Amino acid sequence: MSALRPSNLPKLAVCPCYEGSATAGPAAERGSLLDAAFRAELTGSALLRDKLSSEEQSAVSWSVSVVRSIAGRNRILAREEDCRTRMLGLEGTADAVVPARLTHFDLKTGLRRNYREQMAAYSLGLMEAHFADSWTAHLLYCDLREIESLPFTHAEAREIVEAVIVHVENPHREPVPCEYCGWCAKADTCPARRPLAADGLRAVQIPFDFEAVVTDPAELGRFLAACAVVEEFSERAKTIAVERLKSGGELPGWKLVTRQGSDFVDAVTVGHHIQAMGFGPVLAAYGTLSASKFRELWTERMGGKPFPEEAVKHSPPISYLEQNSKPNPNKPTS
Ligand code: SF4
Incomplete structure (x- = not known):
């Protein structure tokens, strides 16, 4: 099966030889479950809710509320058959589409990543299906409660998708070691x-x-x-x-060590005792709350009262290393 699918385009833009692994890891399985629950909730069904943890239910509810607030009174399409789209010989499925707003939504779990090429592909297909010249893709990072909006014109979206297709179809393409290698089917054998x-x-x-x-x-x-x-x-x-x-096999020099899981007290039990123990010390022991979580709770609980922006504190920037060019394995070591 060709690796050329909208969901693979961000990876193929970096390494034209990338090939998705046939088996979905736990993160991908979780992503598919939350996607399905998101679609179900948008179409008025709560069928999958009992398969989600309370944190996941809240992540899906946040995503649904964002879609509804952007859609306003306009129709939201969320059934797979209504969100399927084709572009330049490829086919993919957006998570939710609001044609009247010239926009679609894609639910993402985990950290923010580059999804520009995938979103350009969906936008291109949807622009063609709905006779539009421009389109906006909204990425909903449900675990982080963050939205990333990517606007495209028809020409921009087409250029982005075509560039990846040309890159992949180049008969002289070469693999490029990158952040996606761990997910690639060729990871163990890649030259x-x-x-x-x-x-x-x-x-x-x-x-x-x-x-x-x-x-x-x-x-x-x-x-x-x-x-x-x-x-x-x-x-x-x-x-x-x-x-x-x-499974009982041997590994000379190594043994399996099993550690006891940590002891904990759940939030409901803490709630029972919090008044007697004092809110201040208990909350201090819990530590800080992310600004996006606090904002979400405020929206849910404070009935439209303006959010106190001055309450948000900023931690100092963090520096970390990121590889920004292809290493050359043929260069002599010294
Ligand atoms: S293992 Fe890495 S470098 Fe090799 S084909 Fe896959 S993504 Fe490309």
């Missing part, structure tokens, strides 16, 4: 990753001069790129090793 992993392992051979690595910026960048690939292989190897030991 672009193997030399990088071997490179990382070479670095620990004797004599390994760490000082020389960290003092040379080019060497340091190359070392980190190699480590990233080795770390990923290491995580996969650990999963396989745990399964082997659990």
Whole structure:
């Protein structure tokens, strides 16, 4: 089956050789369940609610309330057959469409990521189906309670999707190690990753001069790129090793250790005692609440009272490393 599907386009834009794994991981399964519950709630059914945790129910309810508030009195399409769309030979399904507002919605779980190419594809198909020149895709990050709105003209959306198709259909395309490798069906065998992993392992051979690595910026960048690939292989190897030991197999030098789960008191029980214990100390022990969660609770509970923006505090920015160029596995080490 071709990897060219709207949901794969953001990955294919980075690595034209990406191929989705045939088995869905737990995160993907959770995403599909929340998607189905979101559609069900928008079409007036609460069938899947009992399969969700209370936090997930609240995430879906938040998403549904965003769609309803943007749609106003306009019709919301959420049945799969009403949200299917085609574009440039591809086919996909948006989560909810409000044709009168020239907009569609896509529910996303987990952290914010790049979905621009996928949203351009849906927007292109929907613009063609509804004879529109412009369209807005709303990404609903339900766990974070955040909305990202991506407006497209017909020409922009077409250009974005065509660029990925050309990239993928290039007979000389090359794999590009990237953040999506862990989800790729070729992760264990990819010719672009193997030399990088071997490179990382070479670095620990004797004599390994760490000082020389960290003092040379080019060497340091190359070392980190190699480590990233080795770390990923290491995580996969650990999963396989745990399964082997659990099923009675042997792994020389390793054993399975089972730790007791942590003890906890649930929120309902804390609620029973909170008055006697004092709200202040209990809330201080719970810690801070994210601004988006507080905003959501305020909207739910305060009956239209203006949100106190001055209550939102900002934590200091966090710096972290992100790889921004393709490592070259063929470059000599020194
Ligand atoms: S493993 Fe990574 S580099 Fe290789 S094809 Fe898949 S996404 Fe591309």
